[in-house]
Amino acid sequence: MGLKSSEAVVIGGHNLGEADRIVVFYTRSYGKVRAVAAGARRIRSRFGGSLELFTHGCLVYFERSQSDLHRLNEFAIRQPFHALRSSLELLAAASEVAELAGVAGVEGEGSDELFALIVGTLGGLNTGKEFSLLLRAFEIRLLKILGYLPELYRCVKCRGTLPEGHQSFGLNEGGLLCPACRAEALESMAVSPAARQFLRIALGEMASDRFSPDAKLSDELRSLLQTFLEFKLGRRIRSARFLAGISGFFLDTSSPS
Structure with a gap:
């Protein structure tokens, strides 16, 4: 006291x-x-x-x-x-960081690594860096801090070598699956080679400067990481779902008719 x-x-x-x-x-x-x-x-x-x-x-x-x-x-x-409150999209993006910080944070237990990740991500968003890329890097690094880092190099179940090309990610297993283990998985998601590459790069310090995904890859990464986070946390990430909704709206309204 x-x-x-x-x-x-x-x-x-x-x-x-x-x-x-x-x-x-x-x-x-x-x-x-x-x-x-x-x-x-x-x-x-x-x-x-x-x-x-x-x-x-x-x-x-x-x-x-x-x-x-x-x-x-x-x-x-x-x-x-201040810039985080200047637009609806930035507000929603920063709100996802804050929401996940509240879920991941434990009262009485500080974490230099988590704190640095939170402040660094908010700072990147505030300076105008592409928010989708920053959020995906935040999500994969948060999974690592929480002890849920997915296996990205070998089959998470049998430890066998993964084939080239598209692969499957097992939600229950927590990583990529070879074709044989994929057949036994209850829930899995398709993962493209580009998505796998990003997930590996994002664990480094300069992910946002070394990778520039297109809209299709951004959607794939968002779906994969948010689905896995919600599965592990046992709850919906409301701000992330809201951001996905308004981002789609802005994309639709900005497209030529």
């Missing part, structure tokens, strides 16, 4: 009473933290605009030993990431 501080990102929140707000942070040192920002909704609140969704800063809060809802003392902005 007492004051604690950590680098943090705002990943959610909701109103409390007439003037307060509960803010959800993902912190480098303590994982997911929920804190009450007293008077945050008042016009002259001392928090100002620091508690906007996706804001990266330095958090100071008073820990309550008998509750997982703490008291917010201060949140000093490091990076406001």
Whole structure:
């Protein structure tokens, strides 16, 4: 019990009473933290605009030993990431990062690797990099951090060599399958050679600069990674589904009639 501080990102929140707000942070040192920002909704609140969704800063809060809802003392902005709120698509893309951070984050357990992934992805989105590519790299790296990294080099079931060309990905098995093991799999998805190449590259540091998928490959990667994530997490990724819906709408409306 007492004051604690950590680098943090705002990943959610909701109103409390007439003037307060509960803010959800993902912190480098303590994982997911929920804190009450007293008077945050008042016009002259001392928090100002620091508690906007996706804001990266330095958090100071008073820990309550008998509750997982703490008291917010201060949140000093490091990076406001204003551009993430400038369009519906960017807002939805950043919301997927925040939603998955909330699902993956554990209260009381910080992760330098996960925190760096969250801030790095939000920063990339904020600078205008192609959001589909950034999100796919975020998803595969998140799977690795959570211990769900799919097998991409050998058959996940029999450990045999994989043939060239299109392959199958087993959801239950957690990786690529050879033709013989594919026949026994309950649920599987087709994987193209290009998708397999991207998944390997995305585990490196420069995935977004070394690979440029077309629309068809982007759709394949989105479907594969989001289906596998939802399977492993046991829940729908609502923001990802919303983003897929509005991206399709914008694509349709921008096409010549």
